[in-house]
Amino acid sequence: MISAGLSPYAQALGIDIDHDENGQPVLFVDFSDRIQGRPGYLHGGAMSGLMEMAGIAALQAELAQRAETVRLKPVNVQVEFMRGGTEQRTFACGSVTRAGRRVALVNVEAWQDDRSKPIALAQMKILLSPAE
Template sequence: MSDNNSALTPYAQSLGIAIHGDEDGTPVLTVDFSAQIEGRPGAFHGGATSGLLETAGYAVLRKTLDREGRNPQLKPINITVQFLSTGKQKTTYAKGRITRLGRRNANVSVEAWQDDRDRPIATAIMNILMADREG
């Protein structure tokens, strides 16, 4: 587990989202199942799954921008989540991938999985505006 969890938003921390590690320069995030994120009995709440996906998307984008020496304010244009199967009572992982990085916009795809990375439980597509920060 990384000590860099303080870089996560208070919302992500409240859900129990943590930085699990790094794969080829891309953060992998996790959240353990708990009563706090339970939706219907025994299942991950869709909002918690969406929060994990969104957090993983911003994590890969922020890490890439940091490497480039850029620090824009990130503003979501839209986020589309597809729920593919029910999240069970176990750890869920998520990892994002930048599909397009421009000067003012970024497109990121994210997958969340549990036991088998090739069988995601949810995916997301994120379109993000990267606005200049005002002095």
């Protein structure tokens, strides 16, 4: 269960798993003062934090099908903010575009009440190394 692996940071913000979408976990966070940026809006950094978590969870789900265990090391993330996040539940789900032996590329979408209108997109590059 991935929920047991959610970081202290994710737990402190109230990030949790909502459901699976084509085998990829959909994460969510409810609006609170803890994740508010300018008054009435979700902070871009908190939005990015949720998306990074969803990206990692999607990659873990994909890698779970492999025989060997790997360690994940984020290389970089590029976030495009398209709409302001308002005072409601925010969802995020990643999709693994490519997971090779050394590196993985994961795209993540974040949305609120309308799945077809994402509020942000993220693209993450993650280094895979054999677990010690």
